[in-house]
Amino acid sequence: MRSKTPAYPYIVWMAIFIIIPVILVFYYAFTKTESGGMVFTLENFARAFEPIYLGVMWRSIRLAFFCTVICLVLGYPVAYIVAQRKTGTRDIILFLIIVPMWMNFLLRTYAWLTILEQNGIINSVLASAGLPKLNLLYNEGAVILGMVYNFLPFMILPIHTILKKTDLSLVEAAQDLGANGINVFLRVVFPLSVPGVISGITMVFMPAVTAFIISNLLGGKQVVLIGNLIEDQFLNVYNWHFGSALSVILMIIIVITIGIFSVAERDEGGAVL
Amino acid sequence: MNLAVFKRVLSAVLVLILSFAVSSCSGGKNELYVYNWGDYIDTEILTEFEAQTGIKVIYDTFDSNETMYTKLKPGSASYDIAVPSDYMFEKMKNEGMLEKINFDNIPNYKYIADRFKGMHFDTDNEYFVTYMWGTVGILYNTEMVTEPVDSWDILWDEKYAGQIFMYDSQRDALATSLKRLGFSLNTTDLNELTLAKMELIKQKPLVQAYLGDPVKDKMIGGEGAMAVVYSGDAMFSIGENESLAYAVPKEGTNIWMDGIVIPKGAKNKENAEKFINFLCDPAIAAKNTEYIGFSTPNSGALELIPEDMKNDPTYWPSEESLANCEMFFDLGSFIEEYDKAWTEVLAASN
Amino acid sequence: MAKRLIDLVNVTKKFNDVTVLHNISLYINKNEFLTLLGPSGCGKTTTLRIIAGFEYPTKGDLLFDGESILNLPPYKRRVNTVFQRYALFPHLNVADNIAFGLRIKKMRENVIKEKVEGMLKLVNLKGFEKRPVSSLSGGQQQRIAIARALVNEPEVLLLDEPLGALDLKLRKEMQIELKNMQQKLGITFVYVTHDQEEALTMSDTIAVMNNGVIGQIGAPEDIYNEPKNAFIADFIGESNIIEGIMREDYLAEFAGAKFKCVDAGFGQMSGVDVVIRPEDIKITNESEGQLKGTVLNTTFKGVHYEMLVQAAGFVWKIHSTKMSKPGENVGLFIGPDEIHIMKKDAKPEGEVLNEE
Incomplete structure (x- = not known):
């Protein structure tokens, strides 16, 4: 009995901030407002599966996928290089990676506006070199750039954490058995870092697939993601029912993704642990 | 959704704290609590009013109709004057948030032009004294657009692909398309709305971005050739960048109005009416409109402002261009169709 | 080869x-x-x-x-x-x-x-x-x-x-x-x-x-x-290591007594380390020993007993299959072959390392 008491605040917390909102979302998703009352309906979901909205979902998943792949390709080498450094140097590099995250998220993303604009920094440089200007803003490229910029640390940190813990004797064992640098990496270091890679992928994919502020600022509503649709339903057009249905679908997408990755992690982790 | 609820709770708490602060010092003294948009009055006018009447003005500002609404809704914030836009006025009136104005105390009301009286949302002239008005039109950069701008059609001209900014709001964006097609911007005909929606989807590849407030910075910075904006924002932008110009398309547009109202339970109603009367004084109204740059409904003031300002179509659109203009009506539940149409425009791939 | x-x-x-x-x-x-x-x-x-x-x-x-x-x-x-x-x-x-x-x-x-x-x-x-x-x-x-x-x-x-x-x-x-x-x-x-x-x-x-x-x-x-120095003697197996003097070839003095030994070439009256394995010390009657002492502690180790014997100001570690009770007065006998003499300067500082 005694051991249960300290959990109550946490349960209350869960109820207020997790369970109740989720119940409300489901409630709104399966109802519509009719003559002042709420009526059960599946209309919201039927609408969500119209081709136009499926297109938006597909775009969200596609962009989140690209963002995740790019983060992995950029983040893994960084994590690897950092993990190789001495503790002091490592802390400084990690600090530098984390510092931008202390800056306001909007401010960081706004900064990209002034870089990518038609009269922005990049185009000014191009123009002064006599080159034609590029349309860098308000397209999918800009949105992916913004996502990668904001979420890259979430890829680097978990991979770094696991690489840092890599048992040096395993690396030596591999060398001893004839593995050169590439073989050591491919056959030992990388396979052992897979759990970090998986948690990095999860931590980048989740915010990327739900992003709406980045796509608002850098996509200018030209690159509308499922997050923007939801935001619009709640804050502009006040259709909470449709917005909730979209939220439920997004939740399902996320649960499926987590499921796939945790299965992958378990398969991998069985051998690791 | 939880964010919205949270925001509401938070603002309710803030309002409570604020109303304590306000009410504790407002009992029966010769004071006036004014709640207006930021940068929406010539502050010298307040000083003059205080000097002339001995009434002390306490002046607060807001940045959106919704902020003001949230603050006044609980009924505990003791403001004597507020300045909502037309659609928000309608909402507040319907929710019983306003006091009737005693127009006997406002002799200067006679200077307000008749066309700004008895609006559809205040047909009996009981609550609303028009403060400023304006249009929605096209702000364009004369260095990039050399042809005359007089029609919404130019926003569909492929020459300007990637140079066009549309307004990120369902009523305003659809109004543009509806007026271009010759329909009412308050249409409740689903076919008309669908046509307007399809035109917006067709236009999407030409649009650089759908923006709200940031469009001013974009146009000032020369990031695009044209943008759909409110006339007040146009005046501001032109002030910052002289190569910008504003046009009201001949097919007509939306006319908007901000009005002075007295919130329910105002403690200094007589002072409020004195203040409204003061603002309706032609000299004061002229000074104010010159300072802010928005169009005044005060015909007496219009006589007093400089000729070049009066002839500037941005400030004062020609009668022909206003002929086809409409104000937004509350569409009741049909607004959902607008919402849906707009969502589909945004969701469409380009 | x-x-x-x-x-x-x-x-x-x-x-x-x-x-x-x-x-x-x-x-x-x-x-x-x-x-x-x-x-x-x-x-x-x-x-x-x-x-x-x-x-x-x-x-x-x-x-x-x-x-x-x-x-x-x-x-x-x-x-x-x-x-x-x-x-x-x-x-x-x-x-x-x-x-x-x-x-x-x-x-x-x-x-x-x-x-x-x-x-x-x-x-x-x-x-x-x-x-x-x-x-x-x-x-x-x-x-x-x-x-x-x-x-x-x-x-x-x-x-x-x-x-x-x-x-x-x-x-x-x-x-x-x-x-x-x-x-x-x-x-x-x-x-x-x-x-x-x-x-x-x-x-x-x-x-x-x-x-x-x-x-x-x-x-x-x-x-x-034949450990080369006291450290090795101590590290390889257990040993009693005490300081002594080579009186002359084949005669060492330690623990207040003179012992015959098989080592030579250290010179006369030179300081040395003397190493004696625990199993090389014999326990005799009090009267028959070269040294007289008292058993402090006896531990059964399986194949043998380990006795700590206090004699001539030194605690000797002795392994024997025959048990002597603590408190018993005994004599200790060390044969010439069991005494290993090592040069003193070879002794390293790592003296504490005898227990593994």
């Missing part, structure tokens, strides 16, 4: 400013079982890592078959290592661990399969191919680690305290197995341990190290019977 396979020539190794190896020279013959024995921190593991290629000496050279391999990376050296904590790859099963080196050499899979099976047979773990290594016991992991190294048919197998993590019984079994394996395969073993018993059991040659120098190299019997 034995062929010299590995030569360490005047090797010095410093980590930052700490010198862990002082100018070490050592050679290892082909097919030899050489053990580097010493307390922790003596430099034995560093020596092994230099041979494996994981450390680069600060000074000196390393020859393999007469050629310097100092600049050869570990993966090109014809040596394999069995690591202290096995260092098995946790993401691979037993067969894949063993096949690791063969796959890198890009051997055909059917050859690999055959060799892996052969190795598992050798280490008595047939049928364990598909097991994850985490499911194995310490002893089984140890065998896999050995199999993983041996399958590459190295000329030299380096073993870094390979049995350190096993319990006593298993350790004894593995000692014998390893020795048999070495003899069967004809591979040179370089074995690192701090366990003197292990070293004595398995080795052809022992190099005793302390504080970064090699104190003595020789066959186990020689090292045990």
Whole structure:
């Protein structure tokens, strides 16, 4: 009995901030407002599966996928290089990676506006070199750039954490058995870092697939993601029912993704642990 | 959704704290609590009013109709004057948030032009004294657009692909398309709305971005050739960048109005009416409109402002261009169709 | 004539400013079982890592078959290592661990399969191919680690305290197995341990190290019977070490008495260390002993009793199959052959290291 008491605040917390909102979302998703009352309906979901909205979902998943792949390709080498450094140097590099995250998220993303604009920094440089200007803003490229910029640390940190813990004797064992640098990496270091890679992928994919502020600022509503649709339903057009249905679908997408990755992690982790 | 609820709770708490602060010092003294948009009055006018009447003005500002609404809704914030836009006025009136104005105390009301009286949302002239008005039109950069701008059609001209900014709001964006097609911007005909929606989807590849407030910075910075904006924002932008110009398309547009109202339970109603009367004084109204740059409904003031300002179509659109203009009506539940149409425009791939 | 396979020539190794190896020279013959024995921190593991290629000496050279391999990376050296904590790859099963080196050499899979099976047979773990290594016991992991190294048919197998993590019984079994394996395969073993018993059991040659120098190299019997200094005497087996004086050749004085001995050449009246193994002191009647004393403590050790006897201001450690009770007054007798005289200056500071 005694051991249960300290959990109550946490349960209350869960109820207020997790369970109740989720119940409300489901409630709104399966109802519509009719003559002042709420009526059960599946209309919201039927609408969500119209081709136009499926297109938006597909775009969200596609962009989140690209963002995740790019983060992995950029983040893994960084994590690897950092993990190789001495503790002091490592802390400084990690600090530098984390510092931008202390800056306001909007401010960081706004900064990209002034870089990518038609009269922005990049185009000014191009123009002064006599080159034609590029349309860098308000397209999918800009949105992916913004996502990668904001979420890259979430890829680097978990991979770094696991690489840092890599048992040096395993690396030596591999060398001893004839593995050169590439073989050591491919056959030992990388396979052992897979759990970090998986948690990095999860931590980048989740915010990327739900992003709406980045796509608002850098996509200018030209690159509308499922997050923007939801935001619009709640804050502009006040259709909470449709917005909730979209939220439920997004939740399902996320649960499926987590499921796939945790299965992958378990398969991998069985051998690791 | 939880964010919205949270925001509401938070603002309710803030309002409570604020109303304590306000009410504790407002009992029966010769004071006036004014709640207006930021940068929406010539502050010298307040000083003059205080000097002339001995009434002390306490002046607060807001940045959106919704902020003001949230603050006044609980009924505990003791403001004597507020300045909502037309659609928000309608909402507040319907929710019983306003006091009737005693127009006997406002002799200067006679200077307000008749066309700004008895609006559809205040047909009996009981609550609303028009403060400023304006249009929605096209702000364009004369260095990039050399042809005359007089029609919404130019926003569909492929020459300007990637140079066009549309307004990120369902009523305003659809109004543009509806007026271009010759329909009412308050249409409740689903076919008309669908046509307007399809035109917006067709236009999407030409649009650089759908923006709200940031469009001013974009146009000032020369990031695009044209943008759909409110006339007040146009005046501001032109002030910052002289190569910008504003046009009201001949097919007509939306006319908007901000009005002075007295919130329910105002403690200094007589002072409020004195203040409204003061603002309706032609000299004061002229000074104010010159300072802010928005169009005044005060015909007496219009006589007093400089000729070049009066002839500037941005400030004062020609009668022909206003002929086809409409104000937004509350569409009741049909607004959902607008919402849906707009969502589909945004969701469409380009 | 034995062929010299590995030569360490005047090797010095410093980590930052700490010198862990002082100018070490050592050679290892082909097919030899050489053990580097010493307390922790003596430099034995560093020596092994230099041979494996994981450390680069600060000074000196390393020859393999007469050629310097100092600049050869570990993966090109014809040596394999069995690591202290096995260092098995946790993401691979037993067969894949063993096949690791063969796959890198890009051997055909059917050859690999055959060799892996052969190795598992050798280490008595047939049928364990598909097991994850985490499911194995310490002893089984140890065998896999050995199999993983041996399958590459190295000329030299380096073993870094390979049995350190096993319990006593298993350790004894593995000692014998390893020795048999070495003899069967004809591979040179370089074995690192701090366990003197292990070293004595398995080795052809022992190099005793302390504080970064090699104190003595020789066959186990020689090292045990003729330790070169008090430290080695103390480290190899248990010893009573006391200060004494060489009166003249074949006569030593210690513990207030004169003893005949078999050592000579120390000069007259020179200070020496006298080493006497506990099993070499005989307990007699009080009247018959060269020294008289009292038993302080008696412990049963299995094959013998260990008695601590206070005599002539010194506590003697004595092993005997006959028990004397604590409090009993006894005589101690030490024969001339049992007394080992060592030069005093050879005595290192590491006196505390006698208990293993």
